[in-house]
Amino acid sequence: MGGSVAALGMGLAVIGAGIGIGMIGSRAMEAIARQPEAVGDIRANMILTAALIEGAALIAIVMAFLVA
Amino acid sequence: MKNLLTSFLLIFSLSITASAQQHDHEQHDGHQHSDHDGHDHIQEADPALKVPNAGGAHIDGDNHHQTDGHTHAGDHGAHHEPNACGIVTHHEFDPGALAFHHISDQNVYNVGPWKFPLPCILKTHGSKKIEFFSSGKFNADYHMTGTNAYNGYVLYEGIVRRVVGDFPDGLIDIGHNALGVEQEEVDGKARDVVYLCHNGNKLRCDNKSTLDGGLFGGGITSFTDFSITKNVLSMIFMVFLMSWLFLTIAKRYREREGKAPSGVQGLFEPIIVFIQDEVAKPFIGHKWEKFLPFLLTIFFFILGLNLFGQIPFLGGSNVTGSLSVTMVLAIIAFLVTNLNGNKHYWEHIFWMPGVPAWVKTILTPVEFLGVFIKPLTLMLRLFANITAGHMVMVIFVSLIFVFSKNGTSVLGGYGTSIASGLLTVFMMAIELLVAFIQAFVFTILTASYIGAAVEEHHHAEEHH
Numbered sequence: 001m002g003g004s005v006a007a008l009g010m011g012l013a014v015i016g017a018g019i020g021i022g023m024i025g026s027r028a029m030e031a032i033a034r035q036p037e038a039v040g041d042i043r044a045n046m047i048l049t050a051a052l053i054e055g056a057a058l059i060a061i062v063m064a065f066l067v068a
Numbered sequence: 069m070k071n072l073l074t075s076f077l078l079i080f081s082l083s084i085t086a087s088a089q090q091h092d093h094e095q096h097d098g099h100q101h102s103d104h105d106g107h108d109h110i111q112e113a114d115p116a117l118k119v120p121n122a123g124g125a126h127i128d129g130d131n132h133h134q135t136d137g138h139t140h141a142g143d144h145g146a147h148h149e150p151n152a153c154g155i156v157t158h159h160e161f162d163p164g165a166l167a168f169h170h171i172s173d174q175n176v177y178n179v180g181p182w183k184f185p186l187p188c189i190l191k192t193h194g195s196k197k198i199e200f201f202s203s204g205k206f207n208a209d210y211h212m213t214g215t216n217a218y219n220g221y222v223l224y225e226g227i228v229r230r231v232v233g234d235f236p237d238g239l240i241d242i243g244h245n246a247l248g249v250e251q252e253e254v255d256g257k258a259r260d261v262v263y264l265c266h267n268g269n270k271l272r273c274d275n276k277s278t279l280d281g282g283l284f285g286g287g288i289t290s291f292t293d294f295s296i297t298k299n300v301l302s303m304i305f306m307v308f309l310m311s312w313l314f315l316t317i318a319k320r321y322r323e324r325e326g327k328a329p330s331g332v333q334g335l336f337e338p339i340i341v342f343i344q345d346e347v348a349k350p351f352i353g354h355k356w357e358k359f360l361p362f363l364l365t366i367f368f369f370i371l372g373l374n375l376f377g378q379i380p381f382l383g384g385s386n387v388t389g390s391l392s393v394t395m396v397l398a399i400i401a402f403l404v405t406n407l408n409g410n411k412h413y414w415e416h417i418f419w420m421p422g423v424p425a426w427v428k429t430i431l432t433p434v435e436f437l438g439v440f441i442k443p444l445t446l447m448l449r450l451f452a453n454i455t456a457g458h459m460v461m462v463i464f465v466s467l468i469f470v471f472s473k474n475g476t477s478v479l480g481g482y483g484t485s486i487a488s489g490l491l492t493v494f495m496m497a498i499e500l501l502v503a504f505i506q507a508f509v510f511t512i513l514t515a516s517y518i519g520a521a522v523e524e525h526h527h528a529e530e531h532h
Contacts, residue, residue: 040346041350044346044347044350044512047505047508047509047512048509048512048513048516051449051509051512051513054449055445055448055449056445058445058448058449058452059441059444059445059448061452062448062452
């Protein structure tokens with residue numbers, strides 16, 4: 001029982017991170033299309049922000065592992 | 069180029085299918101061996117089945133059913149053959165277990181059929197002596213399970229474990245099928261516990277002590293493993309490779325001053341300049357020169373180990389996907405950040421300027437936790453990404469064995485091996501990208517944490 005609840009929580013955490021990273025990606029693409037000369041700065045910041053969101057999701061996943 | 073790729077894929081899939089068929093032979097042997105049990109079972113069951121079913125058609129149907137059942141029972145016996153103590157030593161093929169076995173650190177380095185023994189340095193708790201011997205003493209079989217015990221230590225699936233209880237010292241032949249795993253409830257969680265069967269006695273084998281927070285069933289047990297394991301060996305190799313590479317590059321720069329870079333120097337210069345211009349300068353600010361060597365070291369160490377783990381048929385050591393390694397890297401990043409933290413940095417953590425006092429009571433604990441959560445996420449991110457990559461690769465190859473039903477379905481085996489070979493090559497291409505991205509992310513985040521710690525705060529003052 002604990003395992004399936006943990007798996008559910010893991011899935012929900014990943015949905016949140018997926019939406020977040022998806023939004024970052026889409027906005028970064030728009031920004032690059034608008035200002036192709038700023039591609040370097042946008043890419044670095046995109047990866048940084050995505051990594052921060054990923055961190056939150058990873059904490060949730062590890063918590064799920066610990067509970068399961 | 070295209071031909072090369074096609075032939076590579078073909079060889080890859082054929083070799084995998086060949087090993088699948090080899091597995092089939094093993095299974096067949098097991099089946100015949102356990103025939104006895106199955107036969108007895110049928111003789112016992114026969115009269116009971118025949119009495120109620122007198123009709124011809126019914127008997128036929130039942131016989132058919134019975135044969136099916138017999139095959140099933142035979143298969144079952146072949147896979148779950150308990151030894152003298154009733155410990156199951158051979159399990160059905162389990163892709164998940166195989167993947168976890170692959171990502172774990174090992175006391176034997178095996179490349180294909182070759183096994184390279186590694187030095188074992190083991191400290192038994194409660195005794196001052198430190199055991200030092202080669203893992204070749206265990207005389208590991210095909211599954212990396214030792215057929216010998218040495219001074220109370222055994223090797224199970226490549227990992228050293230210590231026998232708890234009354235067990236003699238010295239080299240002792242325990243034979244095949246002596247070690248097996250059983251699921252047990254430990255602290256309310258189902259854990260795999262390894263047992264040794266010796267002279268009819270069932271002895272529990274302890275895992276090495278770990279500090280992984282119970283993620284993989286860690287904790288302090290009866291011994292600590294300081295061995296030069298597969299991961300340690302890979303790290304030592306990478307340290308020497310990196311030292312050699314960068315000393316060569318440095319020598320080139322001295323010799324060819326003012327000239328265009330050449331050779332390995334030309335390969336690494338863009339990457340070094342990229343870390344300098346895109347990571348160190350924008351994120352750290354005017355003190356970037358002090359931290360550039362640290363950032364470059366951490367970047368190339370992680371990148372090198374990520375890529376080393378991706379090379380097929382070379383052991384695939386999962387170094388950056390090991391929590392202990394990423395933890396040490398994160399601790400170093402944590403120390404560099406906080407030891408260089410200036411007055412502004414600590415002020416922003418403990419007493420954020422420019423916010424009302426009641427907000428500070430909420431903000432201070434959150435900011436203080438953030439100091440530790442930052443390296444924690446650094447550790448977990450690298451670990452999770454690299455481990456997931458390694459596991460996906462193993463699972464894709466395992467698909468062949470699942471769809472070929474352990475070699476009984478030749479068509480399924482050949483069909484899946486081609487699809488799975490293509491998928492694995494595709495995943496490897498993605499993992500190549502991940503290897504770079506994760507090394508980059510670790511470096512950029514470390515740089516941004518350091519940047520926040522060493523930032524002089526006149527920028528914000530000007531805006532106020």
